[in-house]
Amino acid sequence: MKVLVPTDGSEHSLKAVESAVALAKHEHAEVTLLAVAYTAREDMDEMPPAIHERLEGEARKALERAKALFDSEGIEVKAILEAGFVPADNIIKKAAEGGFDRIVMGSTGSSKPKGVLIGSTAAKVVAGAPCSVTIIR
Numbered sequence: 001m002k003v004l005v006p007t008d009g010s011e012h013s014l015k016a017v018e019s020a021v022a023l024a025k026h027e028h029a030e031v032t033l034l035a036v037a038y039t040a041r042e043d044m045d046e047m048p049p050a051i052h053e054r055l056e057g058e059a060r061k062a063l064e065r066a067k068a069l070f071d072s073e074g075i076e077v078k079a080i081l082e083a084g085f086v087p088a089d090n091i092i093k094k095a096a097e098g099g100f101d102r103i104v105m106g107s108t109g110s111s112k113p114k115g116v117l118i119g120s121t122a123a124k125v126v127a128g129a130p131c132s133v134t135i136i137r
């Protein structure tokens with residue numbers, strides 16, 4: 001079973017990572033972490049390069065935090081960093097192209113105040129994914 005775990009470094013996404021660790025451990029799932037460094041398309045031209053670097057740094061940090069949970073269990077994991085405009089589009093495309101069987105992700109992420117039931121990335125992925133999606137909350 002190939003499992004894709006999109007992560008933005010948020011608490012919820014780390015819960016999803018933990019459940020993917022369990023899938024790897026108990027069901028021998030082959031896990032790939034994906035962090036999307038994203039920019040709103042309309043801001044693109046005006047953004048100084050330093051901001052791109054910062055966004056990429058945040059995505060890299062999210063991957064490192066997630067990967068550490070696998071490393072501490074001695075479980076192999078792949079980690080992919082992508083740049084994009086809409087994280088859900090990257091996630092759906094990766095799931096399709098990589099032939100993933102399942103996506104495991106958080107119900108919310110880092111961009112909304114508490115109380116939101118489901119984040120926009122999670123909602124879009126559930127609606128458009130080519131495979132089953134497990135939402136962790």
Ligand SMILES: Nc1ncnc2c1ncn2[C@@H]1O[C@H](COP(=O)(O)OP(=O)(O)O)[C@@H](O)[C@H]1O
Nearest residue numbers: 006007013036106108109111112119120121122
């Ligand atoms: N940029 C991203 N790269 C990879 N995964 C992401 C990204 N943003 C969100 N996710 C995934 O989607 C889940 C839900 O986040 P999201 O829908 O963006 O909620 P919010 O609107 O609260 O930020 C996160 O827990 C994470 O698993």
Ligand SMILES: [Mg+2]
Nearest residue numbers: 109110111121
């Ligand atoms: Mg978000």
